[in-house]
Amino acid sequence: xxxxRIEEVCTKCKDRCCARCFDDGEESIFDCLTKDELELLxxxxxxxxxxxxxxxxxxxxxxxxxVCVKRxxxxxxxxxxxxKKLILRLVATHSILTGGxxxxxxxxxxxxxxxxxxxxxxxxxxxxxxxxxSNSQFxxxxxxxxxxxxxxxxxxxxxxxxxxMPGRVSDLLLYLKNEIFLCNPFDTRLSRxxxxxxxxxxxxxxxxxxxxxxxxGIISVEGTxxxxxxxxxxxxxxxxx
Amino acid sequence: xxxxRIEEVCTKCKDRCCARCFDDGEESIFDCLTKDELELLxxxxxxxxxxxxxxxxxxxxxxxxxVCVKRxxxxxxxxxxxxKKLILRLVATHSILTGGxxxxxxxxxxxxxxxxxxxxxxxxxxxxxxxxxSNSQFxxxxxxxxxxxxxxxxxxxxxxxxxxMPGRVSDLLLYLKNEIFLCNPFDTRLSRxxxxxxxxxxxxxxxxxxxxxxxxGIISVEGTxxxxxxxxxxxxxxxxx
DNA sequence: CTACCAGATTGATAAATGTCAATATTTTAT
DNA sequence: ATAAAATATTGACATTTATCAATCTGGTAG
Numbered sequence: 001x002x003x004x005r006i007e008e009v010c011t012k013c014k015d016r017c018c019a020r021c022f023d024d025g026e027e028s029i030f031d032c033l034t035k036d037e038l039e040l041l042x043x044x045x046x047x048x049x050x051x052x053x054x055x056x057x058x059x060x061x062x063x064x065x066x067v068c069v070k071r072x073x074x075x076x077x078x079x080x081x082x083x084k085k086l087i088l089r090l091v092a093t094h095s096i097l098t099g100g101x102x103x104x105x106x107x108x109x110x111x112x113x114x115x116x117x118x119x120x121x122x123x124x125x126x127x128x129x130x131x132x133x134s135n136s137q138f139x140x141x142x143x144x145x146x147x148x149x150x151x152x153x154x155x156x157x158x159x160x161x162x163x164x165m166p167g168r169v170s171d172l173l174l175y176l177k178n179e180i181f182l183c184n185p186f187d188t189r190l191s192r193x194x195x196x197x198x199x200x201x202x203x204x205x206x207x208x209x210x211x212x213x214x215x216x217g218i219i220s221v222e223g224t225x226x227x228x229x230x231x232x233x234x235x236x237x238x239x240x241x
Numbered sequence: 242x243x244x245x246r247i248e249e250v251c252t253k254c255k256d257r258c259c260a261r262c263f264d265d266g267e268e269s270i271f272d273c274l275t276k277d278e279l280e281l282l283x284x285x286x287x288x289x290x291x292x293x294x295x296x297x298x299x300x301x302x303x304x305x306x307x308v309c310v311k312r313x314x315x316x317x318x319x320x321x322x323x324x325k326k327l328i329l330r331l332v333a334t335h336s337i338l339t340g341g342x343x344x345x346x347x348x349x350x351x352x353x354x355x356x357x358x359x360x361x362x363x364x365x366x367x368x369x370x371x372x373x374x375s376n377s378q379f380x381x382x383x384x385x386x387x388x389x390x391x392x393x394x395x396x397x398x399x400x401x402x403x404x405x406m407p408g409r410v411s412d413l414l415l416y417l418k419n420e421i422f423l424c425n426p427f428d429t430r431l432s433r434x435x436x437x438x439x440x441x442x443x444x445x446x447x448x449x450x451x452x453x454x455x456x457x458g459i460i461s462v463e464g465t466x467x468x469x470x471x472x473x474x475x476x477x478x479x480x481x482x
Numbered sequence: 483c484t485a486c487c488a489g490a491t492t493g494a495t496a497a498a499t500g501t502c503a504a505t506a507t508t509t510t511a512t
Numbered sequence: 513a514t515a516a517a518a519t520a521t522t523g524a525c526a527t528t529t530a531t532c533a534a535t536c537t538g539g540t541a542g
Contacts, residue, residue, distance in 0.1 A: 139380035
């Protein structure tokens with residue numbers, strides 16, 4: 001009944017999948033599960049591979065599964081009327097994604113799309129329901145995760161509604177460096193349009209602000225590669241609005 | 242051990258307080274609690290009265306309590322740099338308010354302020370922790386409530402970032418009628434500044450849009466009293482952006 | 483009743499942001 | 513390698529929104 005047994009259930013994935021998905025030292029909401037519960041979770045889950053650009057979950061479809069991203073980078077998009085879209089946040093390795101409507105209307109409230117190649121697992125929502133009922137520590141962890149994500153998104157959106165474009169671009173660059181890529185020259189793999197969609201401005205406006213920052217010596221840019229040269233300047237611009 | 246016993250614990254409030262706060266036919270996340278659990282929740286809670294304009298909870302203070310609004314209207318504010326503020330939503334009777342940071346950093350992420358006179362109860366956060374641990378149905382209800390509120394706020398903010406002012410004002414008017422006051426000529430009790438803060442625009446701009454709507458015969462306005470004459474027009478403007 | 487005060491309204495103007503079209507650059511397919 | 517397509521950049525201009533100052537309004541203290 002050790003982890004070995006659990007791993008065998010999923011025949012598709014060899015490396016860090018299944019039980020060990022969530023057993024790599026990173027904090028995880030699954031840490032609190034017993035072996036049996038983990039086995040329940042992992043049984044019948046499906047392992048899926050997405051190419052860059054593919055849609056993982058589509059807004060307004062039925063939310064029968066949650067998704068665990070195992071490898072790669074994905075973006076969470078709120079789609080509005082017309083082709084307006086707002087990228088709410090990026091998702092890197094080892095996150096659980098519910099699509100927003102879990103426990104309520106079972107409708108997804110955002111679209112999730114692969115930025116790079118993405119490997120992930122689909123788990124039945126029902127399993128999550130079961131675990132919330134049977135394991136209060138798990139419910140607690142899920143509450144924490146939800147709250148943390150929502151506060152982050154909220155702060156982000158409040159910034160977008162209250163700051164001028166340079167402040168928003170500063171916030172985005174700092175977010176990318178400090179919360180997503182965790183290193184300094186970083187390769188976003190994101191198009192200008194996608195970066196603009198993270199700040200709620202047009203691509204042209206975004207490019208102009210980026211150019212200003214380049215001319216001011218605050219950053220250097222090479223394709224999708226960004227190097228922050230003067231982080232303090234960005235902090236200042238962010239605070240000033 | 243009936244409800245009477247529980248009610249006696251709180252000596253301050255006579256009418257629909259304590260156990261009966263949440264026993265009036267409205268759905269409530271407390272419905273799933275046993276009598277004993279309700280008693281635990283209600284013991285040591287404090288009943289507080291606020292005058293219009295007073296701050297109930299202040300952003301960035303420690304989140305040692307949650308608040309149940311029993312009567313009156315309150316607003317939830319995200320305070321930004323400077324005096325910038327964004328009113329995220331209004332809160333009417335019988336809602337539980339956590340201030341946002343529950344279970345995470347125990348810091349409040351918004352300010353809650355009374356619009357009219359407000360009566361509410363303060364409950365120790367610890368009690369909520371205990372109940373989440375001991376009653377999985379309660380954890381579930383709390384998850385649902387959180388998700389519902391967050392999706393609503395998110396949709397609202399996405400609208401604000403993607404629509405021009407007339408669309409945002411339309412959304413606000415429809416929100417006030419359909420989700421807060423639930424009747425048609427309705428008295429908001431909110432100043433022009435507060436209404437503007439709900440749409441992330443300046444007071445002057447808000448007044449101008451309101452005037453346009455008046456001239457177009459879509460609404461009539463008398464002080465803080467608003468009458469929606471042509472809801473379809475508002476829906477149209479909302480959709481169009 | 484009168485003078486005051488806060489909130490509401492209006493107008494003129496400036497600033498921020500978006501739109502559209504032209505051009506440059508990079509990527510992809512052949 | 514070369515052509516075609518997609519993405520990025522730039523510029524001129526239009527639109528949206530904010531800012532600032534002046535005026536109006538209704539309520540209230542004296």
